Amino acid sequence: KNEVEQSPQNLTAQEGEFITINCSYSVGISALHWLQQHPGGGIVSLFMLSSGKKKHGRLIATINIQEKHSSLHITASHPRDSAVYICAVRYTKETSGSRLTFGEGTQLTVNP
């Protein structure tokens, strides 16, 4: 069983809609990444969070350490946002390096 759970697995939206993708994890972490995987396969890191909230353009990422939960929001979604969004966590039990545990990803499709 994956220790990082994402929901939904698939999401279809109309252009302009507000999108939320969720990530839950099982034990304490030191950091959480949100990644974007393009249809061609390349992966880009969007955010790294250890607390609070970060914003970049139309993307907003939040994390609630007590509830072990993070959300990625996309405002005014656009077809170019169509991609797989992946949550990855670094558990505090790790004493060296960034050995990340990845969720299975959320496939987002934004229709024009």
Add this chain to the structure above:
Amino acid sequence: DADVTQTPRNRITKTGKRIMLECSQTKGHDRMYWYRQDPGLGLRLIYYSFDVKDINKGEISDGYSVSRQAQAKFSLSLESAIPNQTALYFCATSDLFEQRGELFFGEGSRLTVL
């Protein structure tokens, strides 16, 4: 040039063949990683390296080996490829993770073993 470059991008090979996937980076990061991605599964760590003299097994290292030829280069080898090693492979680099959280991935190498 891309920050992290993987070659080849696509490879079809036969069972039993030796395959090498190469990764080079221009970020100056000490830490490099090899992951594989399979449909329905999250990325899984094969090997990682914190510097040229430091190589560590990840969660699925059986059937793979690696070489860190220089700070910028990290190669993954399949000594005798088998069909269940068909997957999308990613190289990644990072800095001191806790401080800046820089994490960069290559474009991926799609390997098919027949």
